[in-house]
Amino acid sequence: MQLTHLLRPTALEGMRLPNILTITPDGKKSGEVIGRTIYIYKKDGAKALDTLRHEFLEYILTYELVAPYKKLVNKLITLFEEEMYVRKEKLIEKILKAI
DSSP, X not given: OHHHHHHTTSSOTTSOOOXXXXXXXXXXXXXXXXTTEEEEOXXXXXXXXXXXXXXXXXXXXXXXXXXXXXXXHHHHHHHHHHHHHHHHHHHHHHHHHHO
């Protein structure tokens, strides 16, 4: 319910919502985002809600800003691997002709 409220004023409606888990506090962090899951480590309701808001924004920024970079890097890796395959095959053919 809180995430739906957070989404309402934005253009992000329809976005895949993250999972939310409340975990026993460990004293080190208030919360964190790992993958598609928001972990909240605060027991106090108001502090937990503040942490949820913060971590939700972290999730949105990661989704909107980091994901496109990952897609770009993965595409570059694929293109590089294809180029290296072609070069390797050409080199093998040259070596086979030489021996």
